[in-house]
Amino acid sequence: MTVHVMTGNDAAATAAKLARVQVVAAYPITPQSPVVENLSKWVEQGELPAEFVAVESEHSALTVCIGASTVGARAFTATSANGLAYMTEQVWWAAGARLPIVMCVANRAMAAPWNVLNDQQDSMSVRDAGWVQLYCRDNQEILDTTVQAFRIAERLNVPVMVCYDGFLLSHTMMPVDVPDAEVADAFLPPRTAPLQVVDVNNPRNVGPVTLADPRADADGTLQPGYMEFRAMHHGALLEALEVVPDVDRAWETATGRGWGGLVCEYLLDDAEIVLVAAGSLVTQLTLVAEALRAEGVRAGVLGIRCYRPFPVAALRERLAGRALALVFDKALSYGYQGPIAEDLKAALYAAPDAPAVYGAICGLGGRDVSPGQLAAATRAALGDLAAGVTDRAPVWINLAEGSMR
Amino acid sequence: MNQKISMSRPSVGEAGRTGDWRSSRPVMRAELCLAAKAGKVTCQLCWLYCPDACITQGMPPEIELEYCKGCGICAEECPAHAIEMVPERAHGVCEMPGGAAR
Numbered sequence: 001m002t003v004h005v006m007t008g009n010d011a012a013a014t015a016a017k018l019a020r021v022q023v024v025a026a027y028p029i030t031p032q033s034p035v036v037e038n039l040s041k042w043v044e045q046g047e048l049p050a051e052f053v054a055v056e057s058e059h060s061a062l063t064v065c066i067g068a069s070t071v072g073a074r075a076f077t078a079t080s081a082n083g084l085a086y087m088t089e090q091v092w093w094a095a096g097a098r099l100p101i102v103m104c105v106a107n108r109a110m111a112a113p114w115n116v117l118n119d120q121q122d123s124m125s126v127r128d129a130g131w132v133q134l135y136c137r138d139n140q141e142i143l144d145t146t147v148q149a150f151r152i153a154e155r156l157n158v159p160v161m162v163c164y165d166g167f168l169l170s171h172t173m174m175p176v177d178v179p180d181a182e183v184a185d186a187f188l189p190p191r192t193a194p195l196q197v198v199d200v201n202n203p204r205n206v207g208p209v210t211l212a213d214p215r216a217d218a219d220g221t222l223q224p225g226y227m228e229f230r231a232m233h234h235g236a237l238l239e240a241l242e243v244v245p246d247v248d249r250a251w252e253t254a255t256g257r258g259w260g261g262l263v264c265e266y267l268l269d270d271a272e273i274v275l276v277a278a279g280s281l282v283t284q285l286t287l288v289a290e291a292l293r294a295e296g297v298r299a300g301v302l303g304i305r306c307y308r309p310f311p312v313a314a315l316r317e318r319l320a321g322r323a324l325a326l327v328f329d330k331a332l333s334y335g336y337q338g339p340i341a342e343d344l345k346a347a348l349y350a351a352p353d354a355p356a357v358y359g360a361i362c363g364l365g366g367r368d369v370s371p372g373q374l375a376a377a378t379r380a381a382l383g384d385l386a387a388g389v390t391d392r393a394p395v396w397i398n399l400a401e402g403s404m405r
Numbered sequence: 406m407n408q409k410i411s412m413s414r415p416s417v418g419e420a421g422r423t424g425d426w427r428s429s430r431p432v433m434r435a436e437l438c439l440a441a442k443a444g445k446v447t448c449q450l451c452w453l454y455c456p457d458a459c460i461t462q463g464m465p466p467e468i469e470l471e472y473c474k475g476c477g478i479c480a481e482e483c484p485a486h487a488i489e490m491v492p493e494r495a496h497g498v499c500e501m502p503g504g505a506a507r
C-alpha cells in the first residue's frame with residue numbers, strides 16, 4: 001500500500017488498472033476525460049495489458065464494452081452528462097443483457113444550457129435502467145468503490161455505475177492509499193463463468209426478440225418471456241442489497257477500509273434531525289452537523305452510498321424515531337421534486353415511527369453550496385417543523401431570485 | 406437450456422411463427438423465374454436476401470409461408486420480377502393460428 005496524492009479521476013483509473021480490466025472503450029467528455037486518458041497511456045506504455053478502443057461516440061463506447069463483456073472480458077468505461085445521455089440506449093442494453101460492465105460517471109449537469117460543472121442529474125436520470133448505482137464521498141472511496149464494483153457486478157451479473165461529483169472530486173487532489181496489486185488480485189480474481197457464453201460450435205443469438213409470453217425453444221424447453229426476464233433482473237438488483245455490503249466488508253478485511261455498505265452515517269446515534277444526501281455533499285454535511293450541534297441541535301448525517309437498489313430497510317431502520325430527514329438533492333425530477341427526497345418519502349411511507357421528510361434542491365450546474373448555506377437551510381427547516389409542517393415543497397438553496405425577473 | 410438472459414439458437418421457428426405477421430404474401434410465378442427457366446439452380450437471389458431464411462433453393466425456389474413475414478424483399482430483389490406481393494385479403498381469408506378464419 002502506497003499513499004499517492006491524486007484526483008478523483010486518477011483514483012478511478014487506478015482502480016480500473018488494479019481490477020486488471022481487459023477492454024476499455026471510451027470517448028472523452030469533461031470532466032471524465034482524464035480517467036480514460038490515464039488508461040490509454042498505461043495501455044500504450046505496456047503497463048496495462050488491455051485493449052483500449054478509441055471510438056467516435058459514447059454510444060459506441062458502451063457498445064464495445066457490451067461486445068467485450070459478452071465474450072467474457074472485464075470491460076470498463078467512463079463518461080459524464082451528455083455522454084451518458086448519448087449512450088442511454090446501450091445503458092439499458094448492458095443491464096438487460098446482464099453484463100457486469102463497470103462505468104464511472106463523473107457527475108455533471110445536463111445541457112441545455114451547456115454547462116460542464118457538477119450536479120447529479122446525469123446519473124440520476126438513468127436510475128431506472130437496472131444498474132447498481134454507487135455514489136462516492138471522496139477520492140479514496142472512488143478507488144475502493146470502483147474495485148468493489150467489479151466484484152459486485154460479476155457476482156450478480158449486473159452492471160455497476162460508480163458516480164462521483166465532477167470537478168469537486170474528479171479534479172481535486174487528495175491523498176489516496178493505493179493497495180498493492182496482490183491485495184487487489186486476491187480480492188478480485190479473474191472473471192469467470194459469464195452468463196453469455198459465446199461458442200462457435202454452439203452459436204447463439206443474445207438478446208433476440210423476446211415477446212410478451214414464455215415460449216418453447218428449439219429443444220421444446222419453456223423459456224421466459226420479456227416480463228420473466230425483467231423479474232429476474234429485478235431480483236438480481238434486490239440481491240445487491242446483500243452483496244454491496246458483503247463486498248464492502250470483504251474489502252475492509254483486505255485493506256482496512258469499509259464505506260458503510262449501503263449507507264454511511266455521521267453523528268447519527270442520538271440525532272433528531274438527519275441530513276441526507278449522496279456524493280461529496282455528504283462530506284460537507286458532516287461540517288453542518290457539527291456546527292448545528294454546537295448550537296444545541298441534535299443533527300446527524302445519513303449518506304446514500306447505494307442509490308440503486310434503494311436501501312429501503314436500512315433507511316427505515318436508521319430513520320425510525322427521528323423528527324426530520326432533510327434531503328439535499330443535486331438533481332430534480334422536473335415538475336416533481338428531487339429524486340432522493342422522492343424515493344425516501346416512498347420508502348418511509350407506512351413505516352412505523354418515520355420522520356417528516358423535507359427536500360431541498362442545491363448545487364445545480366455547479367452552483368456553489370457552502371456549509372453555511374446548508375446550515376441556514378436546516379435552521380429554516382427546523383422552523384417549519386416547529387410550525388407543524390409535515391410536508392413541504394422542495395426549497396431551492398442559493399437561488400438568485402432577483403436575476404429571474 | 407434454461408437461462409437468466411434471453412438467447413436463441415439457429416433453428417426453425419426460433420423467432421416464433423413469424424408468418425402470422427404477414428399482410429402480403431409472395432407469390433412465385435415459375436414461368437418468369439430464371440432458375441426455373443434455365444432448369445438449374447442459378448440466380449437464387451431471393452433465397453440469399455430473405456431475412457427470415459424461409460426460402461429453400463430450387464428451380465424455382467420454394468417459400469415457407471409458415472415463417473414468411475411478408476416483407477417483400479424477395480420480390481424487390483428478384484431480377485426477373487418473378488415474385489409478386491399479393492395482399493392477404495386477395496386470398497379471401499386471413500388465417501389465425503389454430504385454423505380459425507376472420
Ligand code: SF4
Nearest residue numbers: 455473474476477479
Ligand atoms: S423475403 Fe420477406 S416476403 Fe420474401 S419470403 Fe422472405 S420473409 Fe417472405
Ligand code: SF4
Nearest residue numbers: 438439448449451483
Ligand atoms: S430471385 Fe427471382 S429469378 Fe432469382 S431464383 Fe428467385 S425467383 Fe427466381
